[in-house]
Amino acid sequence: MKTFSLYVPRDSLIHRINPIDKILYTITAIAVPLILPSMAASFLCMLISLSLLAAARVVRQSLPVFAFVFLILCTVVLIQGWFYPGNQTPLFGVEPFVFHAEGLMKACRIGIRVTNVVAAFLLLVLTTKPADLVEELVRRGLSPRIGYVLDSIFQILPQMMNTTRTILDAQRSRGLETEGSLWVRVKAFLPLIVPVVMSSLIHAKERALALEVRGLHFEGQRTWLREKRTYPYSREIRGGLLLVLTASIVWRILG
Amino acid sequence: MSKIRVEHLKYRYPSSEKLALDDLSFEVDEGEMIGIIGRNGAGKSTLCQAFVGLVPHFYRGAYGGKVVVSGLEVLKSSVSQLARRVGIVFQNPFTQVTGSKWTVYEEVAFGLENLGVPRKEMIDRIDYALQLLGMEKYRDRHPFDLSGGQMQRMAIASVIALQPEILVLDEPTSQLDPQGSEEVFRAVHRLREEGMTVILAEHNMEKIARYCNRVMLLDGGKIIDFASPASVFSRADLTRYGVVPPVYTRVCRELNAKREGSPHFPVTLEEACEVLKGR
Amino acid sequence: MMQRSSWFRFSTPSLVLIPVAVGINYIGKLFAGTLKLPLWLDSIGTVLAGMLAGPAIGALSGAINNVIYGLTVDPISFVYGLTSILIGLVSGIMASRGWITGWARALVVGLAVGLTATAVSTPLNVWFWGGQTGNFWGDALFAVVLAQTGSVWLASFLDEVVVDIPDKLLTVLVAYALFRSLPKGIKQLYSGRDELETLDG
Numbered sequence: 001m002k003t004f005s006l007y008v009p010r011d012s013l014i015h016r017i018n019p020i021d022k023i024l025y026t027i028t029a030i031a032v033p034l035i036l037p038s039m040a041a042s043f044l045c046m047l048i049s050l051s052l053l054a055a056a057r058v059v060r061q062s063l064p065v066f067a068f069v070f071l072i073l074c075t076v077v078l079i080q081g082w083f084y085p086g087n088q089t090p091l092f093g094v095e096p097f098v099f100h101a102e103g104l105m106k107a108c109r110i111g112i113r114v115t116n117v118v119a120a121f122l123l124l125v126l127t128t129k130p131a132d133l134v135e136e137l138v139r140r141g142l143s144p145r146i147g148y149v150l151d152s153i154f155q156i157l158p159q160m161m162n163t164t165r166t167i168l169d170a171q172r173s174r175g176l177e178t179e180g181s182l183w184v185r186v187k188a189f190l191p192l193i194v195p196v197v198m199s200s201l202i203h204a205k206e207r208a209l210a211l212e213v214r215g216l217h218f219e220g221q222r223t224w225l226r227e228k229r230t231y232p233y234s235r236e237i238r239g240g241l242l243l244v245l246t247a248s249i250v251w252r253i254l255g
Numbered sequence: 256m257s258k259i260r261v262e263h264l265k266y267r268y269p270s271s272e273k274l275a276l277d278d279l280s281f282e283v284d285e286g287e288m289i290g291i292i293g294r295n296g297a298g299k300s301t302l303c304q305a306f307v308g309l310v311p312h313f314y315r316g317a318y319g320g321k322v323v324v325s326g327l328e329v330l331k332s333s334v335s336q337l338a339r340r341v342g343i344v345f346q347n348p349f350t351q352v353t354g355s356k357w358t359v360y361e362e363v364a365f366g367l368e369n370l371g372v373p374r375k376e377m378i379d380r381i382d383y384a385l386q387l388l389g390m391e392k393y394r395d396r397h398p399f400d401l402s403g404g405q406m407q408r409m410a411i412a413s414v415i416a417l418q419p420e421i422l423v424l425d426e427p428t429s430q431l432d433p434q435g436s437e438e439v440f441r442a443v444h445r446l447r448e449e450g451m452t453v454i455l456a457e458h459n460m461e462k463i464a465r466y467c468n469r470v471m472l473l474d475g476g477k478i479i480d481f482a483s484p485a486s487v488f489s490r491a492d493l494t495r496y497g498v499v500p501p502v503y504t505r506v507c508r509e510l511n512a513k514r515e516g517s518p519h520f521p522v523t524l525e526e527a528c529e530v531l532k533g534r
Numbered sequence: 535m536m537q538r539s540s541w542f543r544f545s546t547p548s549l550v551l552i553p554v555a556v557g558i559n560y561i562g563k564l565f566a567g568t569l570k571l572p573l574w575l576d577s578i579g580t581v582l583a584g585m586l587a588g589p590a591i592g593a594l595s596g597a598i599n600n601v602i603y604g605l606t607v608d609p610i611s612f613v614y615g616l617t618s619i620l621i622g623l624v625s626g627i628m629a630s631r632g633w634i635t636g637w638a639r640a641l642v643v644g645l646a647v648g649l650t651a652t653a654v655s656t657p658l659n660v661w662f663w664g665g666q667t668g669n670f671w672g673d674a675l676f677a678v679v680l681a682q683t684g685s686v687w688l689a690s691f692l693d694e695v696v697v698d699i700p701d702k703l704l705t706v707l708v709a710y711a712l713f714r715s716l717p718k719g720i721k722q723l724y725s726g727r728d729e730l731e732t733l734d735g
């Protein structure tokens with residue numbers, strides 16, 4: 001079965017950390033630069049997230065995402081460098097495309113923020129098996145029914161995509177035009193999507209029946225086939241993150 | 256003691272004007288295997304779902320009369336409560352896979368986890384169910400990597416693990432190849448030997464004749480007949496209800512070969528051979 | 535026994551609608567790519583879920599969509615989760631208030647959803663990208679307006695409007711077309727309003 005997530009199996013300490021602690025880390029890494037809007041704070045958070053990615057040995061897998069981000073950041077550099085409203089100090093270039101110091105500074109700040117946010121999310125996404133994340137959330141009080149929905153998406157989505165490809169190929173071999181003017185292509189869209197939606201909804205109804213008779217609607221206490229896992233350093237991580245958050249709030253108020 | 260008691264059951268789907276089930280009354284005893292037959296749209300699936308509470312709790316609509324299974328009144332019980340007394344297996348093996356589990360073993364555990372069965376007992380029950388259905392060698396496979404027949408046996412195992420007293424099968428083999436179909440029927444046969452009461456809706460009349468001790472003929476949501484396979488399949492008006500009797504019955508009817516001292520034609524290969532050899 | 539409020543007690547059909555909604559979102563995006571349409575079309579499922587099963591399921595589909603998209607394709611989608619939630623919420627609320635009874639009204643829903651998406655995404659864009667959206671044509675407009683007026687918010691708003699309004703209009707119209715083509719038996723499963731009638735006596 002093809003997996004359908006960005007998760008990279010590795011044997012690193014970060015992989016063994018409780019998924020919830022990783023969520024808490026992600027929130028902290030994004031919140032601290034919001035609380036302390038200095039470039040140094042953002043930069044520090046970014047560095048920590050990036051080195052954690054390295055520690056988890058998933059740098060190579062994060063490159064495609066960073067490459068995409070980098071592409072947009074290039075346009076940010078151009079646009080802010082040229083047109084940032086606070087621009088005063090021209091550096092180089094010809095009118096009207098003159099790069100200014102203030103704009104480049106602004107672009108730099110945006111770049112650091114974006115990299116920090118993306119790295120913080122990537123740390124969670126690349127090192128956490130989705131099923132473990134869901135199980136831990138349900139054990140912490142997320143409704144098991146929502147847990148089921150999250151779990152099942154990882155298998156139902158690839159199936160729907162397969163159905164879609166089959167239908168796409170069938171419609172094409174029947175002469176449906178997927179090339180041509182914009183209007184032709186827009187018109188091609190509905191006959192493609194209607195059969196997929198129809199069959200998916202019928203399957204969903206049948207699946208709902210099967211889930212009902214397997215007690216998905218049961219109100220009482222549920223149990224688990226898997227024994228509860230123990231994760232290392234949970235107390236320390238939570239304590240540390242709380243400390244960092246409190247410290248930055250205090251700093252903000254006093255500073 | 257009757258396992259199932261149905262009194263004046265009437266049911267109408269919410270988006271429909273006509274009754275899908277129209278005043279049904281009957282009883283089923285412990286250990287029986289009942290076949291339900293009838294044309295497309297006769298009401299077989301609706302009746303099957305009325306035993307497990309999906310009719311009316313899942314669809315809502317309009318409901319009348321009373322269905323009691325293993326002492327629980329369906330109208331007053333939740334589908335989850337009923338799931339411990341009566342299990343159901345549907346037609347399409349794919350849509351019965353939950354899609355949230357990565358091995359057959361975990362898949363069978365799904366219902367037990369939901370119903371809060373303690374972990375130790377869960378493991379015993381899964382092992383038993385997999386073994387009974389001949390699925391233990393696939394326990395670590397991915398549920399979608401099974402053949403249709405194996406998937407359907409996994410669905411039965413998932414239901415059996417909940418330890419129901421009654422098993423309802425709604426055309427369990429209509430989407431399977433002959434080999435998969437044979438696997439499923441052998442598994443059902445084993446369950447009967449364990450004392451399970453079985454209800455089977457099915458279009459394959461040879462299978463009904465071979466495995467069921469009584470047959471219910473439905474048409475337009477009404478019971479036309481509810482008797483032994485020999486008696487139902489010997490009816491001269493069967494085709495009017497969209498049912499073609501087993502091939503053995505058709506041959507013997509052409510030859511007018513009845514069992515000695517019986518008003519009915521043979522319905523299985525063995526009976527037909529016996530009667531034809533005796534002539 | 536713990537009893538949660540009924541708002542959170544979704545029926546099983548509504549719950550299994552959510553994976554389908556997320557799947558439709560993916561497929562819309564796939565088709566938009568395959569057919570090289572200059573739009574995203576990645577929230578058709580969220581809107582359809584709102585139309586079929588109401589605002590709560592619509593919003594939940596939106597949230598789960600972005601979580602899953604973030605876990606499987608692009609972590610930046612976590613940032614825009616709020617936009618998705620409001621898309622599902624608004625289409626669900628308008629559908630349940632009788633705004634999907636014809637094409638003209640569906641057009642209004644499309645506008646409302648587009649404006650909502652713009653209103654939520656613009657501040658997120660300003661915070662995250664300094665105002666851009668990452669869409670080529672939108673960002674070109676952003677550059678021009680920023681150069682002319684010097685207002686990041688106006689530029690960002692227009693950047694978002696030119697992309698989001700046509701996209702959400704088409705998204706809602708496609709979702710409405712799908713909604714209309716569904717058989718009554720399927721739609722009824724999600725309405726969740728019907729009482730059980732009795733045929734006794």
Ligand SMILES: Nc1ncnc2c1ncn2[C@@H]1O[C@H](COP(=O)(O)OP(=O)(O)OP(=O)(O)O)[C@@H](O)[C@H]1O
Pocket residue numbers: 268269270271275293294295296297298299300301302314719
């Ligand atoms: N969800 C539904 N909503 C409205 N009407 C329905 C629904 N399901 C079935 N019906 C109708 O109820 C009647 C009985 O259908 P049912 O599915 O029980 O027949 P069946 O005997 O199982 O047929 P088949 O052999 O095709 O499986 C039919 O007229 C059918 O159209």
Ligand SMILES: [Mg+2]
Pocket residue numbers: 299300301425426
């Ligand atoms: Mg049927």
